[in-house]
Amino acid sequence: MAIILFDDNAHQALLPLTYTRPVADLRIGILTIAEKWAKHLNTEYSFKTQPYLQAKYPQVSGVDDLYINGSVCPDDNLLEAINNLKTGEALKQSEFLIAAKAPIDAEFEKVLSYDSFFISLRHPEDIFSKNDIELRKDFxxxxxxxxxxxxxxxxxxxxxxxxxxxxxxxxxxxxxxxxxxxxxxxxxxxxxxxxxxxxxxxxxxxxxxxxxxxxxxxxxxxxxxxxxxxxxxxxxxxxxxxxxxxxxxxxxxxxxxxxxxxxxxxxxxxxxxxxxxxxxxxxxxxxxxxxxxxxxxxxxxxxxxxxxxxxxxxxxxxxxxxxxxxxxxxxxxxxxxxxxxxxxxxxxxxxxxxxxxxxxxxxxxxxxxxxxxxxxxxxxxxxxxxx
CATH class of the missing domain: 2.160.10.10 (Hexapeptide repeat proteins)
Known part of the structure; x- marks a missing residue:
């Protein structure tokens, strides 16, 4: 299994910082968001991002890939919920797609609800205002x-x-x-x-x-x-x-x-x-x-x-x-x-x-x-x- 970190509409909301990178390549805390997920899940990662960025940030698909929203930072509760996902299932909070064990442009077999708090970057100022929390987690x-x-x-x-x-x-x-x-x-x-x-x-x-x-x-x-x-x-x-x-x-x-x-x-x-x-x-x-x-x-x-x-x-x-x-x-x-x-x-x-x-x-x-x-x-x- 590999991680594919996908952009949602946060890619537009985080401009101009994301003109030159996928959302998951943003650094907050010590690591980038992509590096955090790879470290926690002990696996490789790639990106599903804007077409003009894919040459530098390619998407590598395999078998049973895990798609994770690139704006979301991992924590213990979220990791447990994602690790429990079965093939064809997705994890959402309200209409916000957090992760899926299926391609995100396909229809999911089952959608699970996630009610706990998590950090997601939605605007540029989130990076410094939430940096203290992520620094401590990454440390x-x-x-x-x-x-x-x-x-x-x-x-x-x-x-x-x-x-x-x-x-x-x-x-x-x-x-x-x-x-x-x-x-x-x-x-x-x-x-x-x-x-x-x-x-x-x-x-x-x-x-x-x-x-x-x-x-x-x-x-x-x-x-x-x-x-x-x-x-x-x-x-x-x-x-x-x-x-x-x-x-x-x-x-x-x-x-x-x-x-x-x-x-x-x-x-x-x-x-x-x-x-x-x-x-x-x-x-x-x-x-x-x-x-x-x-x-x-x-x-x-x-x-x-x-x-x-x-x-x-x-x-x-x-x-x-x-x-x-x-x-x-x-x-x-x-x-x-x-x-x-x-x-x-x-x-x-x-x-x-x-x-x-x-x-x-x-x-x-x-x-x-x-x-x-x-x-x-x-x-x-x-x-x-x-x-």
Whole structure:
């Protein structure tokens, strides 16, 4: 049996973060949703996603496959219910399809009802607002029955929920696990003088530069380099926020870069509810949150001293720079800032990405990656019509 993680309408609701990936490839906690299911069920996984993404994220079908909604995070009760599914059966909560032991475009022999609570990502802000819960679950999953590698005696560790994988290093830093666990991935590095409060995860091959201040619930994905002040944020991987400046209640995709001394606001001056741009309605949507910062999609970048207002969404491949606050929705492949935008041409963007990719794990911005970006460029053309 293999897992096939399928997209539902959350793929649209989670834009722009899902323009470049299936929903199950979103990182929340320490692992991606797909990695969580594979670890729990001890099996391989593939994706049933948008056609233009399938070359990078293929669907591999076998015998008696298990289809799982890619927006759903596993927990013990849900795992038990799914493990009890028989061939031809589906598991739903009301009309929401959670999983099926049958192709999801077929008629199910039997539909079982699931009434317990579970975490499902339905909007971009869910990623940081539910990150604390998933961090704790993933920490238990990854460390159960294992012993932490030793780190330097120059560090101070408060509490007991600290775990370092082999190859992780840290010097002259403070790790406070009294409010949540702290996880250091393989070959990660915490430079001197950092103060880190859990829940927190630094994934493999990532670094925190000197003098950082990091609050829970924060995840730094693989092959990242960060510094400055970060609070309740998720950075997926291959991205940099390497300098001073505040990032709070935010999500950064892959291949992003935050310029030195850039900041985002996560609280409005009047303490009002924050709204976020919604791609499905093409208007700003109430989040129900008082704290909500920056949502930045893959390949987006900003120059030094950039100021992002509360609840700003930056689309795929955007490049933001200049003085003043850019507007709260920066369309995909926009080039500019508060003084105005023009279209960031694919030719120029591809030249940049060809230089960026080898800096992280010797990756290559290959034809598969380029084809995805080309498709997203076409899909988002209407948002740039206002330039």
């Amino acid at each position: 238990r999953l990854l460390t159960k029955g294992r012993s932490s590698a030793e780190i330097s005696s120059t560090n101070t560790v408060l509490g007991n929920d600290f775990f370092a994988e082999e190859g992780a290093t840290a010097e002259c830093s403070t790790f406070n696990t009294n409010n949540g666990p702290i996880y250091l991935g393989a070959n990660s590095s915490v430079w001197e003088g950092n103060n880190i409060r859990g829940a927190f995860a630094l994934c493999h091959n990532s670094q925190i530069k000197m003098g950082g201040k990091i609050y829970g619930a924060t995840t730094i994905g693989p092959f990242c380099r960060v510094g400055g002040e970060i609070s309740n944020s998720v950075i997926w991987g291959y991205s940099s926020k390497g300098h001073e400046g505040f990032l709070g209640n935010s999500v950064l995709g892959e291949w992003c870069n935050i310029g030195a001394d850039s900041n985002n606001s996560n609280l409005k001056n009047n303490y009002a509810e924050v709204k976020l741009w919604d791609y499905t309605t093409q208007r700003f949507r109430k989040t129900g949150l008082q704290f909500c910062g920056l949502i930045m999609a893959d390949h987006a970048k900003c120059g030094i001293n950039t100021m992002f207002n509360t609840g700003t969404v930056v689309g795929v491949g955007a490049n933001v720079f200049g003085s003043g606050y850019p507007r709260n929705f920066v369309p995909d492949f926009a080039w500019g800032g508060a003084q105005g935008f023009e279209t960031y041409s694919l030719k120029k963007m591809f030249e940049t990405e060809a230089l960026v990719y080898p800096r992280r794990d010797n990756r290559v911005f290959d034809e598969v990656e380029q084809d995805i970006v080309k498709e997203v460029f076409a899909l988002t053309e209407s948002f740039r019509s206002v330039f």
